[in-house]
Amino acid sequence: MLKRKPISTVLWAAALAGLVAAGCGGPKPEQTSQPSESAPPAEGGSANRPQPTAAGNKAEGDTLKIGIVVPINGDQKPWGDDALNGAQIALEDFNRQGGIAGKKIELLIGDSGSNTEQAKSAAEKLISDGVLGIIGDVTSSSTIQIAKSAFEKGVPVISIGATNDDVTKQGANIFRVCYIDTFQGQVMAEFAYKDLGLRNVALMTDRKQAYSVGLSNSFRKHFEQLGGKIVGEEFYETKQTTFTGQLTNLKAKNPDGLFLSGYFPEVGPIVKSAKAAGLNVVPLGGDGWDSKEILNSGGEAVVGGVFCNHYNNKDTRPQVQHFLKRWREKVGGIPGTTMAALGYDAMAVMLDALKRSKSFDSKSLTEAIEATENFPAVSGDITLKGTNGNPIKRALVVEVRPLPEGFVMRKAIDPKDIGK
Amino acid sequence: MAHAAGLSLLASLDFGTLPSQVVNGVLNGAIYALIALGYTMVYGVLRLINFAHGEVYMLGAYTALFVSWAYGFRPDVPPDQLPESTLLTLLVMMLASMAVCAGVGVVIERFAYRPMRNQARISSLITAIGVSLLLQYGGGLFLPQNPPPTMNERVNPYRQTLELTLVRAPQELTTAVENARQLAQRSEAAFQERLKLEKDRFNLSPEGERLRDAKFEAERQLREAESRRNTAQVTVRVGAGRLAILVASLALMFLLRQLVLFTPTGRAMRAVSQDFDSAALMGVNVDRIVTITFVIGSALAGAGAMMTATFLGTSISPYYGVLPGVKAFVAAVLGGIGNIPGAVLGGILMGVAETLVIWAGYSQFADAVAFVVLIVVLLFRPGGLLGSSAVEKV
Numbered sequence: 001m002l003k004r005k006p007i008s009t010v011l012w013a014a015a016l017a018g019l020v021a022a023g024c025g026g027p028k029p030e031q032t033s034q035p036s037e038s039a040p041p042a043e044g045g046s047a048n049r050p051q052p053t054a055a056g057n058k059a060e061g062d063t064l065k066i067g068i069v070v071p072i073n074g075d076q077k078p079w080g081d082d083a084l085n086g087a088q089i090a091l092e093d094f095n096r097q098g099g100i101a102g103k104k105i106e107l108l109i110g111d112s113g114s115n116t117e118q119a120k121s122a123a124e125k126l127i128s129d130g131v132l133g134i135i136g137d138v139t140s141s142s143t144i145q146i147a148k149s150a151f152e153k154g155v156p157v158i159s160i161g162a163t164n165d166d167v168t169k170q171g172a173n174i175f176r177v178c179y180i181d182t183f184q185g186q187v188m189a190e191f192a193y194k195d196l197g198l199r200n201v202a203l204m205t206d207r208k209q210a211y212s213v214g215l216s217n218s219f220r221k222h223f224e225q226l227g228g229k230i231v232g233e234e235f236y237e238t239k240q241t242t243f244t245g246q247l248t249n250l251k252a253k254n255p256d257g258l259f260l261s262g263y264f265p266e267v268g269p270i271v272k273s274a275k276a277a278g279l280n281v282v283p284l285g286g287d288g289w290d291s292k293e294i295l296n297s298g299g300e301a302v303v304g305g306v307f308c309n310h311y312n313n314k315d316t317r318p319q320v321q322h323f324l325k326r327w328r329e330k331v332g333g334i335p336g337t338t339m340a341a342l343g344y345d346a347m348a349v350m351l352d353a354l355k356r357s358k359s360f361d362s363k364s365l366t367e368a369i370e371a372t373e374n375f376p377a378v379s380g381d382i383t384l385k386g387t388n389g390n391p392i393k394r395a396l397v398v399e400v401r402p403l404p405e406g407f408v409m410r411k412a413i414d415p416k417d418i419g420k
Numbered sequence: 421m422a423h424a425a426g427l428s429l430l431a432s433l434d435f436g437t438l439p440s441q442v443v444n445g446v447l448n449g450a451i452y453a454l455i456a457l458g459y460t461m462v463y464g465v466l467r468l469i470n471f472a473h474g475e476v477y478m479l480g481a482y483t484a485l486f487v488s489w490a491y492g493f494r495p496d497v498p499p500d501q502l503p504e505s506t507l508l509t510l511l512v513m514m515l516a517s518m519a520v521c522a523g524v525g526v527v528i529e530r531f532a533y534r535p536m537r538n539q540a541r542i543s544s545l546i547t548a549i550g551v552s553l554l555l556q557y558g559g560g561l562f563l564p565q566n567p568p569p570t571m572n573e574r575v576n577p578y579r580q581t582l583e584l585t586l587v588r589a590p591q592e593l594t595t596a597v598e599n600a601r602q603l604a605q606r607s608e609a610a611f612q613e614r615l616k617l618e619k620d621r622f623n624l625s626p627e628g629e630r631l632r633d634a635k636f637e638a639e640r641q642l643r644e645a646e647s648r649r650n651t652a653q654v655t656v657r658v659g660a661g662r663l664a665i666l667v668a669s670l671a672l673m674f675l676l677r678q679l680v681l682f683t684p685t686g687r688a689m690r691a692v693s694q695d696f697d698s699a700a701l702m703g704v705n706v707d708r709i710v711t712i713t714f715v716i717g718s719a720l721a722g723a724g725a726m727m728t729a730t731f732l733g734t735s736i737s738p739y740y741g742v743l744p745g746v747k748a749f750v751a752a753v754l755g756g757i758g759n760i761p762g763a764v765l766g767g768i769l770m771g772v773a774e775t776l777v778i779w780a781g782y783s784q785f786a787d788a789v790a791f792v793v794l795i796v797v798l799l800f801r802p803g804g805l806l807g808s809s810a811v812e813k814v
Contacts, residue, residue, distance in 0.1 A: 195622055196636075197632065197633065197635075197636025197637075197639070197640075199640060200643070207784055234778070234783045235783040235784040235786075236783065237787060239737075239739065239742070239743055240734075240743070240787075241728055241732055241734040241743070241744065242448050242732060244444040244447070244448070244662075244775075245441060245444055245445070245448075245774065245775040245778030245779060245783070245786070246778055246783050248437050248440045248441055248444060248657075248779070249434070249437065249441075249778065249779060249781070249783075251437070251657075252434050252436060252437045252650070252651075254643055254646065254647035254650065256639070256640070256643055265568045265570075265734075265735040265737075266734070266735075268570060268733070268735070269570070269732060269733050269734045269735070272573060272733055273659070273732070276579075276581050276657075276659035276661075276662075277581075277657060277659075278581060278583075278657045292495075292496075293495065293568070293569070293570065293735070295495075296495040296569075296570050296572055296573075297570035297733055297734075297735055299572075299573035299574075299733070300499075300573070397622075402498070402499055403496075403497075403498040403499065404498050410622045411622045411623070
């Protein structure tokens with residue numbers, strides 16, 4: 001017995017180390033419930049979302065309270081900061097244009113701290129403080145928690161950046177201003193097949209991220225529908241450092257494109273090792289690529305890669321130009337992430353609905369949001385009428401170019417032009 | 421049934437990539453081995469599992485990153501304004517990482533482990549976990565992590581890929597590739613010519629689209645031909661940077677071996693690991709030996725961290741050391757913890773096992789295999805592959 005003692009200590013230690021490893025992680029923006037197999041499309045559809053039964057909040061006096069929940073601390077802070085600044089600019093713009101006669105709009109800020117539990121409690125605090133509606137969060141996992149509380153209380157939510165298909169299924173008072181993963185997978189599949197002429201694409205999926213798994217599935221489905229072939233799919237995990245094994249396998253399948261549905265911290269190094277492994281492919285991806293850091297981590301190999309995004313600073317639409325001008329005045333420079341524009345849009349849609357609202361309570365506000373049609377937002381025109389909370393709006397295909405160019409917009413794809 | 425399933429699995433394997441994958445595995449394993457040495461040396465001398473070792477590794481990666489920034493390889497600099505990197509740059513980075521890690525290792529030993537040395541072993545173990553968490557979350561307060569930074573690839577002057585063809589393809593397949601390539605080049609040229617007349621290359625005129633599709637078709641034929649040729653030949657492809665990792669790791673391991681076997685310090689180290697108290701009675705300065713052990717183990721982790729950060733270019737965060745730390749620890753146990761050649765063997769074995777699982781098409785289980793191998797080995801050899809199963813005085 002004595003002789004085994006050190007080994008059992010060692011094994012316990014191994015188990016402990018495993019727990020430690022499982023317990024901490026870096027940015028895991030979109031850990032959500034399992035992605036659904038057959039999500040309804042963004043456009044139309046009549047899936048029955050449950051109606052909230054509670055009445056929600058009512059405005060008292062001349063102050064209309066709106067809440068925002070974003071990560072002001074933690075891993076996702078860059079996204080949260082951008083979204084909050086965007087929302088505040090939208091509020092200023094609304095007041096400059098006259099606001100709502102005789103009423104003052106107050107913005108209450110909640111910090112989700114980059115984690116789902118805190119997002120939920122921040123939302124509950126705002127609801128008990130009497131907000132008519134909530135904006136947030138930037139990620140799917142947090143938004144789902146916010147949506148659960150808001151559904152119970154009957155307060156409408158407009159999410160900023162939650163792309164997971166399941167988010168708006170929580171209830172009929174949950175909306176968003178971004179597109180959904182099913183749509184961006186389809187956009188990239190069409191772009192890869194038609195504009196890039198790719199036929200044999202390989203997938204690299206981060207199996208720890210529901211976002212990545214869902215996006216890969218959507219891309220696979222639509223690319224195969226078009227007649228393309230998925231020659232192989234390999235898996236990795238967030239924080240993994242070597243990918244040569246997977247890439248050597250894919251090299252043998254001789255793909256002409258590589259779809260990387262994960263987040264930029266892994267995508268950059270994977271693209272770099274893919275080039276070293278002899279893969280001559282066009283790298284493709286989703287909005288998880290949206291950080292300038294990918295240019296550094298991917299180096300020369302990521303140049304020429306294309307991904308799907310919500311918004312681009314180089315867009316020439318008047319709304320974008322106005323937004324950039326206001327951003328320069330208030331924050332300075334240009335926004336670092338797409339969440340700035342989406343934060344602005346979420347706030348703008350909320351305020352527009354508030355203005356049209358029959359009376360100042362959560363129920364009327366929900367109805368007014370539901371009636372949003374062709375709202376000219378920064379990231380594209382938004383329609384929420386009869387769409388189950390998922391806006392019909394365009395997606396941008398963006399190409400990665402060397403600095404100082406950075407991300408260059410290649411094509412804006414409208415939902416009505418797709419799937420033909 | 422089992423027979424048929426076995427056959428279908430066999431049929432799905434691609435033996436052409438096997439040599440490549442074994443090489444990949446050895447290269448990955450060299451890094452595990454380098455980190456595992458730190459665990460095994462500390463365990464050998466102190467009977468303590470230094471859980472903070474992965475965090476020392478993380479600090480090594482940050483040090484290398486900061487040195488590269490000091491050299492001017494900052495992420496916001498356009499590629500044409502970056503300085504040239506040389507072997508000297510890499511050496512300075514490596515030495516800086518090794519020095520910082522050695523310092524951190526000594527501080528941890530002096531202030532966290534030494535006060536616990538005469539306490540029950542479980543106290544030291546818990547202290548080690550505490551130090552590990554302190555460095556992870558404390559590091560989160562001071563170290564840049566938003567967004568997770570990565571080393572600029574230009575820091576690495578060896579970016580080319582080396583190829584070694586083991587079995588050549590028949591001549592006619594190679595000629596077919598050449599013919600297809602010429603056709604692809606011609607249609608590419610025609611398309612480029614047309615592109616000069618087009619306004620936007622993503623919204624082409626019908627003629628432009630025709631030439632584009634012709635170009636794509638020619639490229640697909642080229643790929644097809646290449647694919648046929650590649651299946652017929654067996655090639656091993658290695659990035660020069662990864663080869664540099666292997667060479668440097670082997671050199672460091674050789675130095676360590678010489679030090680342990682042929683110097684008075686090495687002899688004292690072996691004596692302490694055999695019997696702590698008797699070594700002290702024989703005039704060995706035990707505290708000094710323990711400090712040296714931490715210096716060497718931590719410096720090796722620093723070297724490993726600098727190399728992974730530079731040559732593999734994955735993003736660095738305060739949790740950078742967690743996964744490599746756990747894997748290297750498993751490698752150390754696998755080889756027989758406390759045994760230096762065992763750590764190297766365990767590391768390489770794990771690297772190869774993981775890559776072979778990926779090769780067989782089960783990349784989703786690659787991380788689990790390390791632990792399966794560990795359990796299997798410990799069932800048959802409780803002391804690890806090269807570990808001693810001698811009765812221990814407790």
